[in-house]
Amino acid sequence: MSDASYDSNNIFGKILRGEIPCHRVYEDDDTLAFMDVMPQAPGHVLVVPKAPSRNLLDADPTVLSKLMPVVQKLARAAKDAFEADGITIIQLNEPAAGQTVFHLHFHIIPRHEGQPLKAHSGKMEDGEILATNAEKIIGELGN
Template identity: 75%
Template sequence: MTSASYDNNNIFAKILRGEIPSHRIYEDNDTIAFMDVMPQAPGHVLVLPKAPSRNLLDADPVVLAKTILVVQKIANAVKEAFDADGVFVCQFNEPAAGQTVFHLHFHVIPRYEGTALRPHSGRMEDNAVLAAHAEKIMAEL
């Protein structure tokens, strides 16, 4: 387990509370999925549990089980919506591993043969593009 505590003011907690807008594509009682505002490829989605967990290391196993089922559902929808060759699913734990937002989340990114991922540059995608991508994915759910 991690020794750091969960920060209720992280950006994903604010999104969950509706304090920051997001392009939501899926939500149930336990999880939410929305478009990454700095996508590494068109169709990049984030899936996270609603329960506060800093990351995989401190998450309740029941929460993990429910979340990974949604990750699979979203991965299938993303692959279909973007006619991708594959889907990259990744998850980071603690700063040394690349975690920058400390609420458990999974990246679901469509992949194509011979096409590199864009870096997580800090450049936000246009809202109209994110909305269009969200609609494409929701049509596959």
């Protein structure tokens, strides 16, 4: 278990409640996937459970059992949509590991040989680019 409790006012909680917009890629009863506004590569997607979970350490195993197939599905779609050579999956737990948003989330990042990840700099990507990239992934999901 983590040292702190879940705070529903985190940015992903606000996105889940519709208080902050996002470029949605996938949604079901338990999960939401949307474009990272500060992508480290084109097609960088975030997958979050709708259930309140600070991170992997305190998540209910039932939540994880519903989340992981969606992570896999989105990883396949992002790889195909961006003709990537591979996929990086990142999941951080607690500040010492680099977690800055305290709602469980997985980063799915399409990767190409020889292209390093961009820094998570704080500079937001243009919304039109995010929308276009979301459509590419949605197209691979068959929606």
